Amino acid sequence: MKTSSLLFCFAVLFLAGCKQNEQHKQEEATKFIVTTPQQKDTLIYQEYVSQIHSIQHIELRALEKGYLEKIYVDEGQPVKKGQLLFQIMPVIYQAETKISQAELSAAEIEFQNTKALADSQIVSKNELAMAKAKLQKARADLDLSKAHLGFTQIRAPFDGIIGKFNDVRLGSLLDEGELLTTLSDNNKVWVYFNVPEAEYLNYAAQRKTDPHASVKLQLANNALYDQDGVIETIEADFNNETGNIAFRATFANPYRILRHGETGNILMPTPLKNALLIPQKATFEILDKKYVYVVDASNKVAAREISIQQEIPHIYVVSSGVQPTDKILVEGIRKVKNGDTIHYEQQSFDAIIRELQKLKAE
Incomplete structure (x- = not known):
C-alpha cells in the first residue's frame, strides 16, 4: 500500500514538472517585443512613373535620291559633330556640278564681251543687264549643284549616339527623305x-522655401541613378481627363547610362513635420485594413486600426491610430489575440529598424 502511494506521488510530481517545463519552453519560444512609435521630422519621396528623352534626338534622312555607296558607322556607335556617317553615290551630282561650272564659265565670257560692247556703245544697256542676269543665274545654279553634291554626304550635326538602322544596306536605292537612322x-x-x-500644390508650396529642391531617378532595375535631377519646367495646363500636370526634370548623363525611350520612376522629396513612424513589421492586415497591437498598462494587448500616410523602407508613416507614447507589439503578433496578457521585452525603435536593415542586407 505504501509502495503504491509513493509511486502515485512521484507520478504527480513528474507530470507537474513536465507541465512547468513545457510552459517554460513555450514562453521561451514566444518572445514578445514591443516598441514605441518615433516622432520626428522626416523626408519622404513621392514616386511617379517617368519617361526618359534625349534633349537632342533627331532622324537622319537622305536629302538626295541615289544608291547608298558607303556606311561609315554602326548602330550604337558614338560619333562627333561633322563626322561622315553615310555616302550616297555622287556620280550624277558630280556631273551636274561640272555642267554648272561650264555654264558659269560661258556666262562670264559672255558678260565680259557684252560689257566691252556696251562700253563702246555697240550694244544697249538692256543687253548688258541680260548678260549680267544670266551670269548671276549661272552662279546660283553652280551653288545649287554643289549643295546637291554635298547632300550625298550625310554628317553628324552634333555629338551623339547612332540609333538603329532603318533597313538600309550598302547598295540600297534611297528615295529623297528616306529615313536612315x-x-x-x-x-x-x-x-x-x-x-x-x-501633390502639385504641395510641391508649389514647398518650392517657395526651397526653390532648388532636387529629385532622384529610380531605374528599371530598382537601382537609384547616381546623379540628382532638377525640375526645370511644368506644363501650363492640367490634363482634364487625368487631373495631372506634366513635369520635366533634367539629369546629367556623363557616362551615357540613360538612353532615349528608357523608363524609370521619379522620386520627389516631401518633408513631413513631426511625422509618426512605426516599423512595418508591427502591423497586420484584416480585410484590407491595417492594425497594430497596443499593449496597455496592465500588459493586455488590444488591436487598433491605423491609417498609413506613406511607406518607406521598413517603416510606415502613420496619420492616425496610435500615439507617440503607445507601446506596440513587434514580435509575437501571431501568437496573441485581443485581451491576452503578455510579458514582453521593450526595444528602441532605432534598434528594431537597424535589425531589419541588417536582415535585408544579408
Missing part, C-alpha cells in the same frame, strides 16, 4: 512625369 545626344536627358493636382 536616328541620332541622340545623351549628355543630358529630360525626364517627363505626371503629378496629381493635390
Whole structure:
C-alpha cells in the first residue's frame, strides 16, 4: 500500500514538472517585443512613373535620291559633330556640278564681251543687264549643284549616339527623305512625369522655401541613378481627363547610362513635420485594413486600426491610430489575440529598424 502511494506521488510530481517545463519552453519560444512609435521630422519621396528623352534626338534622312555607296558607322556607335556617317553615290551630282561650272564659265565670257560692247556703245544697256542676269543665274545654279553634291554626304550635326538602322544596306536605292537612322545626344536627358493636382500644390508650396529642391531617378532595375535631377519646367495646363500636370526634370548623363525611350520612376522629396513612424513589421492586415497591437498598462494587448500616410523602407508613416507614447507589439503578433496578457521585452525603435536593415542586407 505504501509502495503504491509513493509511486502515485512521484507520478504527480513528474507530470507537474513536465507541465512547468513545457510552459517554460513555450514562453521561451514566444518572445514578445514591443516598441514605441518615433516622432520626428522626416523626408519622404513621392514616386511617379517617368519617361526618359534625349534633349537632342533627331532622324537622319537622305536629302538626295541615289544608291547608298558607303556606311561609315554602326548602330550604337558614338560619333562627333561633322563626322561622315553615310555616302550616297555622287556620280550624277558630280556631273551636274561640272555642267554648272561650264555654264558659269560661258556666262562670264559672255558678260565680259557684252560689257566691252556696251562700253563702246555697240550694244544697249538692256543687253548688258541680260548678260549680267544670266551670269548671276549661272552662279546660283553652280551653288545649287554643289549643295546637291554635298547632300550625298550625310554628317553628324552634333555629338551623339547612332540609333538603329532603318533597313538600309550598302547598295540600297534611297528615295529623297528616306529615313536612315536616328541620332541622340545623351549628355543630358529630360525626364517627363505626371503629378496629381493635390501633390502639385504641395510641391508649389514647398518650392517657395526651397526653390532648388532636387529629385532622384529610380531605374528599371530598382537601382537609384547616381546623379540628382532638377525640375526645370511644368506644363501650363492640367490634363482634364487625368487631373495631372506634366513635369520635366533634367539629369546629367556623363557616362551615357540613360538612353532615349528608357523608363524609370521619379522620386520627389516631401518633408513631413513631426511625422509618426512605426516599423512595418508591427502591423497586420484584416480585410484590407491595417492594425497594430497596443499593449496597455496592465500588459493586455488590444488591436487598433491605423491609417498609413506613406511607406518607406521598413517603416510606415502613420496619420492616425496610435500615439507617440503607445507601446506596440513587434514580435509575437501571431501568437496573441485581443485581451491576452503578455510579458514582453521593450526595444528602441532605432534598434528594431537597424535589425531589419541588417536582415535585408544579408
